[in-house]
Amino acid sequence: MTSKPTVLVARAIFPEVVDRLRSHFEVEDNPKDIIYTPEQLAQRLQGKQGALTTGSERVDGALLDANPQLRVVSNMAVGYNNFDVPVCTERGVLLTNTPDVLTETTADFGFALMMAAARRMAESEHFLRRGEWTRWSYDMFTGSDVHGATLGILGMGRIGQAIARRGALGFGMRVIYHNRQRLDPSLEAPLRAQYVDKATLMREADHLVLVLPYSASSHHAIGASELALMKPTATLTNVARGGIVDDAALAQALRERRIAAAALDVFEGEPKVHPDLLKVPNVVLTPHIASATVATRKAMANLAADNLIAALTGGQPPSPINPEVLRK
Numbered sequence: 001m002t003s004k005p006t007v008l009v010a011r012a013i014f015p016e017v018v019d020r021l022r023s024h025f026e027v028e029d030n031p032k033d034i035i036y037t038p039e040q041l042a043q044r045l046q047g048k049q050g051a052l053t054t055g056s057e058r059v060d061g062a063l064l065d066a067n068p069q070l071r072v073v074s075n076m077a078v079g080y081n082n083f084d085v086p087v088c089t090e091r092g093v094l095l096t097n098t099p100d101v102l103t104e105t106t107a108d109f110g111f112a113l114m115m116a117a118a119r120r121m122a123e124s125e126h127f128l129r130r131g132e133w134t135r136w137s138y139d140m141f142t143g144s145d146v147h148g149a150t151l152g153i154l155g156m157g158r159i160g161q162a163i164a165r166r167g168a169l170g171f172g173m174r175v176i177y178h179n180r181q182r183l184d185p186s187l188e189a190p191l192r193a194q195y196v197d198k199a200t201l202m203r204e205a206d207h208l209v210l211v212l213p214y215s216a217s218s219h220h221a222i223g224a225s226e227l228a229l230m231k232p233t234a235t236l237t238n239v240a241r242g243g244i245v246d247d248a249a250l251a252q253a254l255r256e257r258r259i260a261a262a263a264l265d266v267f268e269g270e271p272k273v274h275p276d277l278l279k280v281p282n283v284v285l286t287p288h289i290a291s292a293t294v295a296t297r298k299a300m301a302n303l304a305a306d307n308l309i310a311a312l313t314g315g316q317p318p319s320p321i322n323p324e325v326l327r328k
């Protein structure tokens with residue numbers, strides 16, 4: 001009898017998905033959801049061929065030095081900045097992620113955050129909860145309109161396009177975007193989306209939404225000089241990754257009302273949040289939950305399991321990040 005491959009499920013996930021994995025593998029799971037240090041992760045992976053990670057586990061040369069037997073790492077996230085892709089590829093470690101299944105859910109949340117910032121929902125709710133609402137007044141928490149405004153999108157991948165669709169078709173917004181590559185006109189046309197350079201995007205957007213992947217080249221893509229280009233009435237929403245925005249510079253711009261408001265689901269160094277952001281009222285802060293609906297998180301976990309099962313049982317993983325490893 002051949003023994004089953006062994007895998008580590010590095011964080012707590014849906015028990016039924018762990019059970020699915022158990023029908024293919026010897027599984028070490030983490031039901032108490034302990035956050036492993038890099039050393040603990042390297043230790044837990046000893047002798048294992050596969051791992052199911054979330055965006056919080058770093059997979060790099062040091063981890064692979066300690067675990068040369070590792071063959072596949074499946075991220076339960078679309079973003080994979082926790083992976084050193086070139087190193088993994090060079091060492092023949094297949095990496096996978098969970099695109100598509102979270103696109104619409106994340107776009108819903110990005111749009112909701114943008115609306116919350118524009119219409120000052122969190123700020124006014126806090127005011128009400130503090131018992132400060134004693135009368136109506138004509139200019140109380142006046143914000144800016146979303147319908148008919150200019151929606152700026154930085155990073156026009158699947159989620160960016162889904163947000164653009166909501167803005168253009170649902171709210172009559174003018175859509176402008178900047179991306180590493182301009183979209184094919186056949187994709188731009190139904191979104192009525194116009195490609196612009198980054199400075200134009202910053203200057204013309206009434207509501208700017210960030211949906212680009214994090215990498216060394218997108219680190220602090222939005223810093224003091226970009227914020228200085230924005231309209232004082234503009235809002236900024238980040239549902240991409242912490243580190244894309246210079247949080248200290250953003251807190252200062254918000255404090256000085258150089259932009260009107262922001263909405264952030266992701267933070268540099270999360271789960272820590274820059275203390276200056278916690279002090280400014282005109283920012284909506286949520287704990288990295290843009291893809292967090294039950295249905296979508298289940299779909300992500302199952303897709304991560306599908307990838308792991310296929311990769312270790314000779315099948316075709318649905319969403320490889322470095323498919324060249326499969327061809328070797």
Ligand code: DGY
Binds near residue numbers: 076078291
């Ligand atoms: C993703 O899928 O990348 C989300 O940010 C959840 O981690």
